[in-house]
Amino acid sequence: MGEISLCAVITMSDVYEKVIDLAKRRGFIWPTSECYGAVAGFIDYGPLGAMMKRRVENIWRDFYVIGEGYYEIECPTIAEEAVFVASGHLKGFADKMCQCPHCKEYLRADHVAEGGGVRGAPTMKNEELTAAIASCRCLACGKVLGKIEVFNFNLMFRTSIGPGSQRTGYLRPETAQGMFVDFSRLLRFYRDHLPFGAVQIGKSYRNEISPRQGMIRLREFTQAEAEIFVHPDEKAHPNFARYAQYTMPLLTGIQQQKNEPAVPFTMRDAVDKGLIANEYVAYYLALTHEMLLKIGIRPGRLRFRQHLPDELAHYAADCWDAEVHSDRFGWVETVGIADRTDYDLKAHAVHSGTPMTVFIQYDQPRKVQRRRIIPNMSVLGKQYRTKAKAIFEALGTAEPAAGGADIVVEGEHIHIPADLFEVRDEIIEIRGDEVIPHVIEPSYGIDRMCYAVLEQAYDEDIAEGETRTVLRLTPCVAPVQVAVFPLMNRDALDTIAQEITRSLQKKGVLAEYDDSGAIGRRYRRQDEIGTPFAITIDYQTKEDNTVTVRDRDSMKQVRIAIDQVPELISTLIDGTTQFSSL
RNA sequence: GCAUCGAUGGUCUAGAGGCAUGACUUAGGCCUUCCAAGCCUAUAGCCCGGGUUCGAUUCCCGGUCGAUGCACCA
Numbered sequence: 311m312g313e314i315s316l317c318a319v320i321t322m323s324d325v326y327e328k329v330i331d332l333a334k335r336r337g338f339i340w341p342t343s344e345c346y347g348a349v350a351g352f353i354d355y356g357p358l359g360a361m362m363k364r365r366v367e368n369i370w371r372d373f374y375v376i377g378e379g380y381y382e383i384e385c386p387t388i389a390e391e392a393v394f395v396a397s398g399h400l401k402g403f404a405d406k407m408c409q410c411p412h413c414k415e416y417l418r419a420d421h422v423a424e425g426g427g428v429r430g431a432p433t434m435k436n437e438e439l440t441a442a443i444a445s446c447r448c449l450a451c452g453k454v455l456g457k458i459e460v461f462n463f464n465l466m467f468r469t470s471i472g473p474g475s476q477r478t479g480y481l482r483p484e485t486a487q488g489m490f491v492d493f494s495r496l497l498r499f500y501r502d503h504l505p506f507g508a509v510q511i512g513k514s515y516r517n518e519i520s521p522r523q524g525m526i527r528l529r530e531f532t533q534a535e536a537e538i539f540v541h542p543d544e545k546a547h548p549n550f551a552r553y554a555q556y557t558m559p560l561l562t563g564i565q566q567q568k569n570e571p572a573v574p575f576t577m578r579d580a581v582d583k584g585l586i587a588n589e590y591v592a593y594y595l596a597l598t599h600e601m602l603l604k605i606g607i608r609p610g611r612l613r614f615r616q617h618l619p620d621e622l623a624h625y626a627a628d629c630w631d632a633e634v635h636s637d638r639f640g641w642v643e644t645v646g647i648a649d650r651t652d653y654d655l656k657a658h659a660v661h662s663g664t665p666m667t668v669f670i671q672y673d674q675p676r677k678v679q680r681r682r683i684i685p686n687m688s689v690l691g692k693q694y695r696t697k698a699k700a701i702f703e704a705l706g707t708a709e710p711a712a713g714g715a716d717i718v719v720e721g722e723h724i725h726i727p728a729d730l731f732e733v734r735d736e737i738i739e740i741r742g743d744e745v746i747p748h749v750i751e752p753s754y755g756i757d758r759m760c761y762a763v764l765e766q767a768y769d770e771d772i773a774e775g776e777t778r779t780v781l782r783l784t785p786c787v788a789p790v791q792v793a794v795f796p797l798m799n800r801d802a803l804d805t806i807a808q809e810i811t812r813s814l815q816k817k818g819v820l821a822e823y824d825d826s827g828a829i830g831r832r833y834r835r836q837d838e839i840g841t842p843f844a845i846t847i848d849y850q851t852k853e854d855n856t857v858t859v860r861d862r863d864s865m866k867q868v869r870i871a872i873d874q875v876p877e878l879i880s881t882l883i884d885g886t887t888q889f890s891s892l
Numbered sequence: 893g894c895a896u897c898g899a900u901g902g903u904c905u906a907g908a909g910g911c912a913u914g915a916c917u918u919a920g921g922c923c924u925u926c927c928a929a930g931c932c933u934a935u936a937g938c939c940c941g942g943g944u945u946c947g948a949u950u951c952c953c954g955g956u957c958g959a960u961g962c963a964c965c966a
Contacts (some may be wrong), residue, residue: 323965329949331903334902335902335903335917341957344957345941346940346956347940347956347957348939348956348957349956349957350956350957350958369951372903400965402966405965405966407964409893410894414893415893415894415962415963416894416963416964417893417963417964418963418964421963421964427938449962449963455936458943463964465966469941516965516966517921517966518964519893519963519964519966520963520964521965522893522958522959524958527965538938583896620911623966629931653948663914666919685908734903756954764908773927773928774927774928776927776928778928795926797925797926798924798925801925803925826918826919826922828927828928828929829924829925829926829927830927830928831927831928831929832927832928833926833927833928834927834928835928837927846926848925848926849925850925850938858926860926860927867926879933
């Protein structure tokens with residue numbers, strides 16, 4: 311007894327170590343600048359990892375740029391301070407911290423205050439908080455803190471722009487702000503009408519206090535974000551029909567509170583029942599589900615969890631996380647899909663002084679009666695001098711009687727005789743409104759997606775009585791797409807194999823030629839890096855111009871004509887042909 | 893960041909205050925007509941800095957990285 315279950319436990323808990331070990335050994339990911347001792351929170355993508363990551367990013371582009379028509383832009387990873395003042399990151403991204411003098415533990419000051427029964431900590435200034443928590447106990451060692459200093463720890467990396475450090479810059483903590491500050495240009499690019507979207511794939515930076523968990527929490531990471539600008543009153547997605555009947559399990563706030571598992575819904579139902587805020591959010595939940603399956607995430611390892619009211623950012627109307635289950639880390643937030651409302655555009659409009667609105671024309675111009683009061687400034691100016699400007703403004707909203715207008719300027723009541731202004735009643739046409747769009751934001755953590763892909767692809771099976779390590783990557787993300795082997799390194803088999811390799815490369819397929827060692831060893835090598843197909847040139851090739859195509863997962867082989875190889879391999883990779891149908 | 897534990901070729905590993913084991917991998921060769929076979933040869937290692945010592949990869953101190961727990965994760 312026990313042997314099988316024990317084995318299962320070991321296998322489960324070791325997947326992380328095994329997959330990371332393989333990833334390092336075979337060139338997927340490496341510790342960064344390892345010869346100087348590496349740095350926590352940073353990784354290098356090796357040759358295979360960089361290729362795989364690129365493929366994941368390109369599948370993302372297929373969905374968002376090609377599928378949705380949202381063009382990609384590329385903004386700097388450094389932005390000046392003003393951007394983050396407006397976005398709220400400078401203030402909101404900082405935690406008030408303090409250090410316990412006894413155990414040297416760093417603690418969140420507001421948490422200490424909460425633990426000590428101090429109220430109003432979030433609104434206190436550092437000095438107030440310092441005084442308030444002096445009598446509180448350390449959350450780690452339990453001793454009374456005494457007099458300690460509260461300081462801000464900002465998760466943004468700070469730098470200076472130009473010599474003399476006149477301007478402070480920060481490494482962006484998300485790519486989103488670039489799309490927001492470019493709003494006016496984007497609006498013009500999309501010819502002034504809603505909805506439209508812009509996307510960006512790039513690095514973001516957060517100076518995490520204590521990064522761990524390898525690829526899961528990095529200080530420099532890659533995000534793929536889409537910002538979709540929509541009319542605030544029109545959150546019905548024009549192509550909602552595409553996903554209306556798409557069914558997937560949702561873990562709503564209600565289910566979480568009741569401790570119930572996720573329940574499958576169609577997107578139509580979920581919106582109609584008010585579980586998902588609107589069609590836009592639902593549409594991108596479904597699109598995300600479809601995309602994650604495409605890169606090889608298994609449906610049973612994927613769930614969509616709604617943010618509870620207390621974890622919802624103060625500006626967000628609704629937010630869902632796509633969570634992928636990891637053997638090591640449990641449910642890991644991998645994608646966030648939020649309705650950010652008009653929070654960001656409003657903030658940047660106020661801080662930058664640039665209006666960030668869209669002019670929405672009415673179907674029919676509306677006729678509105680309007681009264682304009684036109685003062686005779688040549689007289690009023692001479693008479694009232696410095697007060698003239700204030701009087702001009704006050705008259706604009708005055709309600710004049712027959713004898714003149716009574717206005718109040720700086721507390722002083724002034725009577726302006728009727729002959730010093732003209733009242734014009736006119737009918738004007740209003741053609742539309744200025745509207746601040748709302749933003750729907752799907753935000754993807756590419757590194758976490760890559761880790762999930764690797765972890766879920768890792769498998770061991772028994773082949774020829776020996777353990778075979780195989781990365782069951784879906785063909786469209788596998789870094790090497792096909793391997794080409796001459797059975798023997800002679801008798802012209804090798805030259806035929808090289809010609810086939812070349813024909814594949816010309817077709818845009820990443821093909822790896824290998825003639826070293828026993829054929830079985832070569833298959834195993836490719837299995838371990840997830841190469842989905844292998845072509846072998848044997849002696850029969852010389853007789854009838856056919857080769858074998860081997861499937862990584864089943865290890866089965868079929869024989870096909872050489873001239874069909876490039877086309878067949880292409881369609882096997884893009885998924886339009888299944889190996890099992892050959 | 894605190895605490896505990898750990899770190900030896902690419903990987904796994906033996907080891908002792910004084911020549912650093914072995915296996916796998918990799919490379920070259922022989923052999924080999926489809927799934928890590930065999931034989932020969934070669935390449936490659938004691939995490940970094942300081943201390944103790946005639947001598948430190950080994951002992952001590954500090955750091956880095958990793959695992960775990962706590963804290964942190966807008």
